[in-house]
Amino acid sequence: MLAMKIQLALDRLSIEAAVRLTKQVEAYIDWVEVGTSLIKEFGMQSVYALKEAFPDKIIVADMKTIDNAVYECQLCYDAGADVTTVMGVSPLPTIEACMNEAARRNKQVMIDLLNTNVEQVQQFIPYDAVLCLHTSKDEQELQHGATSSITNIQSYVVQQQNLKLAVAGGVSLNTIGNIQALYPSVVIIGGAITKAENPANAAQQFKKYIS
């Protein structure tokens, strides 16, 4: 019995469609991610709207911060986010500023490990953050769902003790078994739920699989 949480990633949708879709699946998911595409298209009103519609869910604002850390954290925490994301490839002062702002506000940070190397990831191990093994959308399109670009850091990360790990990028019912073997705290699922013919049914299947 694993305490793996499901984070629903909402991308390339209107705010209204994102709320509607989340309502269909809310019984089967734990965290709600306001995707970067919603934030860049609609701004902070996307975060406000999702928090307002789902006040009892953990709301993750996928800000992908890479500079201007305190300002960006404040924007999305003020809008109702519980977790914000920062890129692991940022200069370290940016990541530290996010950690400090989250601690000050009693909020959380997810560090997106996209395109990082082991040397960078080592610096994040002492942090009280969720570390996210992430295969980007653009890499998935080239590699047909393979996760080769994260292989180097993946083998390092899974050796660490007591990490809060998240896994993201093309997660499907076909790949969930491999992901479960990494014992993540959070598995991030987007299109496999949001683009399913029956999103509630798809979400229920994921939920059943990991319980």
Added chain:
Amino acid sequence: MLAMKIQLALDRLSIEAAVRLTKQVEAYIDWVEVGTSLIKEFGMQSVYALKEAFPDKIIVADMKTIDNAVYECQLCYDAGADVTTVMGVSPLPTIEACMNEAARRNKQVMIDLLNTNVEQVQQFIPYDAVLCLHTSKDEQELQHGATSSITNIQSYVVQQQNLKLAVAGGVSLNTIGNIQALYPSVVIIGGAITKAENPANAAQQFKKYIS
């Protein structure tokens, strides 16, 4: 006589204040940057509003794309942007997707070299993109305006021929002389104009200095 362009970076402002401020200085500046903070707070309406107010200026959407490249390029080109930014620390497929989408739409890409290394930058030299030497806001706050984190790539970049170079990060009337020595095509100025007591006067001084 250098053909250096001034890009006004609009950050941490309301859309209305950004338009008002740009109106005060438009005679002295060439490119108008819709800053990442405006995009993340207000979404694409920030880009629409600046292009509508300044249809004859080059509008740069500082998207800081690091994934989902085609979608993000389409969002901001559709909103009126002439140039979009992509992070040099992205996986290469993301940067290539931006280059392809810009070529298809007859638009431009600025590659932000924040926290890149020489090996990464070498891959960008053949591209028809503007390369931006960028000291981040968060680094500036720690280093009091020093630009040490870009020293490695700066010495590599300035040796290249026929580059379209931009320089960003804490540019002031005190540092513009050093920046001019790099022969950039674009110098990106934010707070030194937007936070000046008299923005028009500050912009005019920059314009006079580089003409």
